[in-house]
Amino acid sequence: MPTIKDVAKEAGVSIATVSYVLNNKIDAVSEETRQEVWRAVEKIGYMPNVTARNLRSSRSRLIGYAWHEQPRSAMNPVLHNFAYFLAQAAEAAGYHLLTFTFPSYDPIPVYDELIRTGRVDGFIIASTVTDDPRVRYLLKRDFPFVAFGRANSEWDFAWVDTDGEAGFAEGVNTLRAYGHERIAMIAYDAGSLSGNYRVNGYISAMQAAGLPIPENYIWRGIHDDQTGREALSYWCALPLDQRPTAILAVSDMIAVGVCEQARQCGIHIGRDVSVIGFDNMPLTQYLQPSMSTFEQPLEEIGRACIDMLCTLLAKQPLDPHERNVLLPPRLILRDSVGSAP
Amino acid sequence: MPTIKDVAKEAGVSIATVSYVLNNKIDAVSEETRQEVWRAVEKIGYMPNVTARNLRSSRSRLIGYAWHEQPRSAMNPVLHNFAYFLAQAAEAAGYHLLTFTFPSYDPIPVYDELIRTGRVDGFIIASTVTDDPRVRYLLKRDFPFVAFGRANSEWDFAWVDTDGEAGFAEGVNTLRAYGHERIAMIAYDAGSLSGNYRVNGYISAMQAAGLPIPENYIWRGIHDDQTGREALSYWCALPLDQRPTAILAVSDMIAVGVCEQARQCGIHIGRDVSVIGFDNMPLTQYLQPSMSTFEQPLEEIGRACIDMLCTLLAKQPLDPHERNVLLPPRLILRDSVGSAP
DNA sequence: CTGTTAGCGCTTTCAC
DNA sequence: GTGAAAGCGCTAACAG
Numbered sequence: 001m002p003t004i005k006d007v008a009k010e011a012g013v014s015i016a017t018v019s020y021v022l023n024n025k026i027d028a029v030s031e032e033t034r035q036e037v038w039r040a041v042e043k044i045g046y047m048p049n050v051t052a053r054n055l056r057s058s059r060s061r062l063i064g065y066a067w068h069e070q071p072r073s074a075m076n077p078v079l080h081n082f083a084y085f086l087a088q089a090a091e092a093a094g095y096h097l098l099t100f101t102f103p104s105y106d107p108i109p110v111y112d113e114l115i116r117t118g119r120v121d122g123f124i125i126a127s128t129v130t131d132d133p134r135v136r137y138l139l140k141r142d143f144p145f146v147a148f149g150r151a152n153s154e155w156d157f158a159w160v161d162t163d164g165e166a167g168f169a170e171g172v173n174t175l176r177a178y179g180h181e182r183i184a185m186i187a188y189d190a191g192s193l194s195g196n197y198r199v200n201g202y203i204s205a206m207q208a209a210g211l212p213i214p215e216n217y218i219w220r221g222i223h224d225d226q227t228g229r230e231a232l233s234y235w236c237a238l239p240l241d242q243r244p245t246a247i248l249a250v251s252d253m254i255a256v257g258v259c260e261q262a263r264q265c266g267i268h269i270g271r272d273v274s275v276i277g278f279d280n281m282p283l284t285q286y287l288q289p290s291m292s293t294f295e296q297p298l299e300e301i302g303r304a305c306i307d308m309l310c311t312l313l314a315k316q317p318l319d320p321h322e323r324n325v326l327l328p329p330r331l332i333l334r335d336s337v338g339s340a341p
Numbered sequence: 342m343p344t345i346k347d348v349a350k351e352a353g354v355s356i357a358t359v360s361y362v363l364n365n366k367i368d369a370v371s372e373e374t375r376q377e378v379w380r381a382v383e384k385i386g387y388m389p390n391v392t393a394r395n396l397r398s399s400r401s402r403l404i405g406y407a408w409h410e411q412p413r414s415a416m417n418p419v420l421h422n423f424a425y426f427l428a429q430a431a432e433a434a435g436y437h438l439l440t441f442t443f444p445s446y447d448p449i450p451v452y453d454e455l456i457r458t459g460r461v462d463g464f465i466i467a468s469t470v471t472d473d474p475r476v477r478y479l480l481k482r483d484f485p486f487v488a489f490g491r492a493n494s495e496w497d498f499a500w501v502d503t504d505g506e507a508g509f510a511e512g513v514n515t516l517r518a519y520g521h522e523r524i525a526m527i528a529y530d531a532g533s534l535s536g537n538y539r540v541n542g543y544i545s546a547m548q549a550a551g552l553p554i555p556e557n558y559i560w561r562g563i564h565d566d567q568t569g570r571e572a573l574s575y576w577c578a579l580p581l582d583q584r585p586t587a588i589l590a591v592s593d594m595i596a597v598g599v600c601e602q603a604r605q606c607g608i609h610i611g612r613d614v615s616v617i618g619f620d621n622m623p624l625t626q627y628l629q630p631s632m633s634t635f636e637q638p639l640e641e642i643g644r645a646c647i648d649m650l651c652t653l654l655a656k657q658p659l660d661p662h663e664r665n666v667l668l669p670p671r672l673i674l675r676d677s678v679g680s681a682p
Numbered sequence: 683c684t685g686t687t688a689g690c691g692c693t694t695t696c697a698c
Numbered sequence: 699g700t701g702a703a704a705g706c707g708c709t710a711a712c713a714g
Contacts, residue, residue, distance in 0.1 A: 001459065003691055014701045019693055030699060047457040051396045052691035055706050060392060062439070067425050077623060080421030084408050087440045096460070098403070099428045099438045116388040118342065118707095119437070225627075256627050282418060283622060286566075286597050288629035344707055355685045360709060371683060393707035396690050459691095 002046045011040035022048060062098045063090050063309060064120035066110070068127060069103055078279050078296065079126055082148065085302030086124055093310045095121075108137050115143055122309045124148065128159070130193055144312040146305045150193055150324075158318060160304045160325040162296045164194055164278075167329040168201030168248055171276050171294070174331060175246040176209055179340035180274060184217040184244035186231045186254050195220075195250050198278075202248060217244060221254070228257020232273075236265055245273060245340050252277035252284055252293055259287065259336070270338040280332060289335035297327045343387045352381035363389060403439045404431050404650060405461035407451070409468060410444055417564075419620050419637065420467055423489065426643030427465055434651045436462075448475050456484055463650045465489065469500070471534055485653040487646045491534055491665075499659060501645045501666040503637045505535055505619075508670040509542030509589055512617050512635070515672060516587045517550055520681035521615060525558040525585035527572045527595050536561075536591050539619075543589060558585060562595070569598020573614075577606055586614060586681050593618035593625055593634055600628065600677070611679040621673060630676035638668045 004022075008015040013033060020028040021037040029037075040046075054060050065086055070076060087097040098120055102110040111134060114120050121144065125134050128149035135151045147159040168185070175183050185202045188195030199218060206213050219234065221227030228249060235243055249255040255277030262269045269275055270289045277284065280295035304325050311318050345363075349356045354374060361369040362378040370378075381387075395401050406427055411417060428438040439461055443451040452475060455461050462485065466475050469490035476492045488500040509526070516524050526543045529536030540559060547554050560575065562568030569590060576585055590596040596618030603610045610616055611630045618625065621636035645666050652659050 001457065004693095005691080015692080016694080016701055016703095017699085020700085023693075025694095028699070033699075045457070047454065049396075049691050050458040050460050051392060051399075051401060052706090053693080054392045055390075055396045055690085055708090056692050056694090058392075058706065067428060077418050077421065080418065080425070083424070083440065084421070084442065087408060088442045091441060097440045099424065099440050100432060101425065101429045113388065116342065116386070117391040119391050252624075256624065260627065281624060283593075283597065283624040283628070286601065287624070287627060346707085356708080357685060357687090357710080358683090361684085364709075366710095369683070374683080390707050393690090394709080396692090396706085397708050397710090399690065 001049070002044045003049070004046070006044055007037065007040045007046050010044055011037045013037060058118065059121050059313075060119060061095050062120045063095050063306070064098050064100060064111075064114050064123045066107070066123075066125065067099060067101045069101060076279075077281055078298065082126060082298045082302055085299045086306060089303045089306035093306055095306070095310070107134050111137060115141065121313050122146075124305050124309065128193065130191055144309060146309045146312070148301055148305055150197075156323075158308045158312065158323045160301050160308070160327065162194075162301065163326040163328045164198040164250075165201035165204075166326075167278070167294050167331070168198040169205035170201075170328075170331055171248045172202055172205035172209065174333070175248075175274060175276070175337070176211075178246075178274065178337060180246040181211055181340070182217075182242070182244045183211065183246045183248065184219070184231075184235060185248040185250075186219045186221065186228060186258070187250050188223065189220045192250075198248075198250050214242070223251050223253055225253055225257030225260060228254040228259075229261040230257075232258045232261040232265070232267075236267065246337075247273060247275050249275065249277050252279045252281040252291060255291060255293070255336075256287065259289075259291070270335045272341055274337040274340075276331075276337060278329070285334060287336075292334045292337045293332050294329035295332055296329050300327055301325075342390070343385045344390065345387070347385055348378065348381045348387050351385055352378045354378065399459065400462050400654075401460060402436050403461045404436050404647070405439050405441060405452075405455050405464045407448070407464075407466065408440060408442045410442060417620075418622055419639065423467060423639045423643055426640045427647060430644040430647035434647055436647070436651070449478050452478060456482065462654050463487075465646050465650065469534065471532055485650060487650045487653070489642055489646055491538075497664075499649045499653065499664045501642050501649070501668065502538075503535075503642065504667040504669045505539040505591075506542035506545075507667075508619070508635050508672070509539040510546035511542075511669075511672055512589045513543055513546035513550065515674070516589075516615060516617070516678070517552075519587075519615065519678060521587040522552055522681070523558075523583070523585045524552065524587045524589065525560070525572075525576060526589040526591075527560045527562065527569060527599070528591055529564065530561045533591075539589075539591055555583070564592050564594055566594055566598030566601060569595040569600075570602040571598075573599045573602040573606070573608075577608065584614075587678075588614060588616050590616065590618050593620045593622040593632060596632060596634070596677075597628065600630075600632070611676045613682055615678040615681075617672075617678060619670070626675060628677075633675045633678045634673050635670035636673055637670050641668055642666075 004015045004018050007018045021034050090097045123145040126148040128147050128151045132151045138145045150159050150161050187199045219231040255275050258275050259269050277291050277293040280293045284291040345356045345359050348359045362375050431438045464486040467489040469488050469492045473492045479486045491502050528540050560572040596616050599616050600610050618632050618634040621634045625632040
């Protein structure tokens with residue numbers, strides 16, 4: 001691979017001059033010399049060695065993004081897609097994405113190593129939770145990062161998130177427009193942040209509409225179809241006039257479980273009970289009935305994360321108002337939603 | 342961030358000695374000194390700077406993996422998942438994955454830049470095609486890479502692939518066991534390698550079974566549901582006794598199209614017509630009826646790719662028999678397959 | 683056994 | 699305008 005020396009020799013100048021030209025030190029070099037250097041660069045096919053540059057500037061131009069270890073059953077196309085958009089945005093900003101994996105029970109050592117070895121300049125972290133150890137660690141270490149997802153409200157850091165609250169409020173209002181009044185929701189367990197924001201949206205929209213929320217209308221469980229099954233079984237055991245006619249679920253997987261259980265119970269989704277999921281997983285539109293769901297604006301979120309991180313990396317001040325970005329999900333109505341029975 | 346100098350100072354030795362200890366130059370340093378150095382390392386919290394190491398050894402310890410630009414409609418969870426397994430395997434081997442994106446119409450500049458700037462030590466490339474420009478380029482440049490997928494048979498390079506031929510043969514035989522004889526298939530257009538291997542498996546199994554393959558039993562199209570719809574419409578226009586009773590599709594998306602069209606035509610999948618897709622996309626088991634499909638052994642493929650690439654990077658000889666690995670997909674039978682009508 | 687030293691390829695003062 | 703030279707943090711001859 002040719003180096004700056006080869007170019008210098010070819011152009012008959014010093015390596016310093018070549019460096020000036022390459023780095024557009026505009027008035028450090030005569031037009032004539034500049035031409036000559038570029039000619040040599042072209043001829044030799046030279047490109048600056050990234051590693052050397054990085055060593056010199058003690059940066060890596062790499063952004064770390066971690067995939068959680070996940071059981072196949074709970075595999076989440078959302079985060080994989082997100083990674084794609086991140087990579088795209090990072091490139092546009094002159095960075096590359098370094099992807100790594102970590103055991104969710106002990107993330108810190110991996111992050112720590114990446115930092116201490118100078119592997120990455122910053123991180124994008126996803127799937128944040130309350131008391132997220134990564135956020136706490138990175139904050140303490142004062143290492144640049146942007147989160148896709150919020151954490152403890154007393155922690156001040158840059159994040160971008162889908163506005164689950166607004167989404168679920170919209171969900172409630174849309175269902176009301178279809179005539180539903182007994183609207184229930186399935187949430188994650190109480191420790192889940194994203195789940196709770198959606199619960200808040202649900203509750204406030206219900207209250208604003210003057211609709212009662214019976215205590216047993218908020219079911220909690222994990223991100224799988226079993227949760228949906230159990231929730232529906234439970235509600236179906238209620239007297240008919242107490243049964244919800246519409247259900248908002250925090251994820252498509254859960255919503256799918258509801259539909260599966262409904263089929264077994266002879267309940268017709270979209271007629272007897274309406275269902276809305278979350279994430280717009282591939283194939284949701286081909287379920288029977290096609291599943292209504294919320295689509296997260298992953299491309300925008302990815303871009304926003306990278307933009308903010310680049311600002312941090314450039315040591316530029318980030319306007320406090322712009323440190324936190326909330327983007328609304330898009331409701332996609334399909335056949336799983338119908339008029340109230 | 343502490344450097345080797347700090348450790349040297351702390352331990353009261355030279356930086357060379359620290360380096361020896363760190364690199365396990367076993368009989369270059371006395372046990373006593375070694376202890377002392379490690380103590381200093383621990384105390385200071387030192388980790389060697391990766392960039393400096395890389396510059397010195399002119400390597401990057403990074404493996405490049407590209408995501409294709411893809412329309413949202415054709416989004417392929419398979420490759421995203423694959424990336425996860427690659428990252429995992431790479432880490433186990435002391436590498437990291439650098440993910441990037443490229444416009445499929447012109448991939449070379451991106452690869453070229455990554456090589457010339459010394460960004461990566463090697464590539465994993467996926468979704469290879471006939472005359473794949475990336476394979477041709479990397480081969481010409483003699484740059485280390487391993488492909489997930491084959492290319493021109495006259496090109497000699499390391500690859501790992503799902504054995505679509507064996508898979509489709511198994512598909513045919515399984516369908517035969519269910520009593521099917523009029524078995525059709527939906528392939529990609531003739532330029533697709535993976536598609537063609539599957540066609541070969543289909544044809545040879547049919548012939549081995551002494552079953553005829555009418556010319557119009559192989560439909561070709563792109564990777565979307567529309568292709569499946571068109572294929573089924575066409576076959577349904579045939580006289581009943583010429584209509585296939587079972588269909589093998591090269592992808593789940595196509596198979597889903599078949600099912601959708603079937604519903605519109607009043608055809609009952611799994612009873613009137615059996616269908617098998619490919620990829621085991623998330624949610625396929627929740628379709629109505631649940632979709633039979635092939636699952637690619639992505640984790641094994643990822644590991645095999647990384648193993649081979651690491652061998653190449655270590656400049657160790659790769660046994661010619663081991664340069665090419667074919668792994669069988671796993672057939673998952675669900676309700677879309679039933680006895681022949 | 684341990685230390686001195688020469689780079690890896692590049693950027694950036696500082697002289698001229 | 700241009701070049702000589704220092705040095706980013708590390709490894710590996712080479713000397714002692």
